[in-house]
Amino acid sequence: MQISEELRRRFADAERVLVLTGAGVSAESGVPTFRGGGNTAVWKGMRFDVISSAEMVARDLPAVWEWFDHRRNFMDSILPNPAHYEIARWQERFPQLTLATQNIDGLHQKAGSREVIELHGNATYAACLDCRRRYELEWVREIFAVDERLALCTGCGGMIKTATISFGQSMPEAEMQRAQEVTLAADLFIVLGSSLVVYPAAGFPIMAKRNGSRLAIVNREPTEQDELADIVINAEIGATMSRAVGVN
Ligand code: NAD
Ligand code: ZN
Helix, strand or coil: CCCCHHHHHHCCCCCCEEEEECHHHHHHHCCCCCCCCCCCCEECCEEHHHHCCHHHHHHCHHHHHHHHHHHHHHHHHCCCCHHHHHHHHHHHHCCCEEEEECCCCCHHHHCCCCCCEECCEEEEEEEECCCCCEECHHHHHHHHHHHCCCCECCCCCCEEEEEECCCCCCCCHHHHHHHHHHHHHCCEEEEECCCCCCCCCCHHHHHHHHCCCEEEEEECCCCCCHHHCCEEEECCHHHHHHCCCCCC
């Protein structure tokens, strides 16, 4: 493994690795986290998970539209940071490494990671709330521009919002299933930049550990599961990743 020298040394024999990332990995790309300082993940006084919720779509369409537009511009402007690229390189080197993320920013894919398990969806496009059909934000925008109407699903007539899993929405089944399979197969589970308070995502490291996997946590501040971990590195993601020079 090539993570930090420390992780590399300790877990050189790991084969089936699951990496779970959280908002801390994208913090150095300028994406605000919910927790752990610099908490600016609020838009016009509303938390991101409120403004992007199904309930808001029903209650205040113009606000949701403004949010779509703001989000689209923001999503276009952000770039992966060295940590995203480093994680993508691990996947190149270790065919049995799977990446699952709680992030909704698409930055892992922009950096080259493949088959990313997106536990909380993706904010760079939209989806029907009923049938999950995908729509581009640009299309939603164009429809709205005509008469301030939010586009409805052309397949089932359902409401459309960013393809994120907001609080109150059910988790994506296929992703949860895959994450569970990989968790149960893992011999090393690495958490990067997550406070591990959001469930069910935070349940995966616990499941892995119970199943005999080792657990490594890299985060700026303590997490809920530090006591379970075989190693905890309290550090900045950027520093941890850039220290990681040289591969086995
Ligand atoms: P979180 O905000 O709860 O925790 C992030 C953790 O990262 C904190 O403990 C913080 O101390 C740590 N951190 C911040 N910057 C760091 C850095 N540079 N180096 C090391 N650690 C750093 O995030 P979470 O655990 O991912 O859960 C929050 C929920 O919010 C998730 O459901 C996620 O979908 C969503 N979210 C996503 C994004 C995104 O897509 N980038 C951003 C904010 C929130
Ligand atoms: Zn639909």
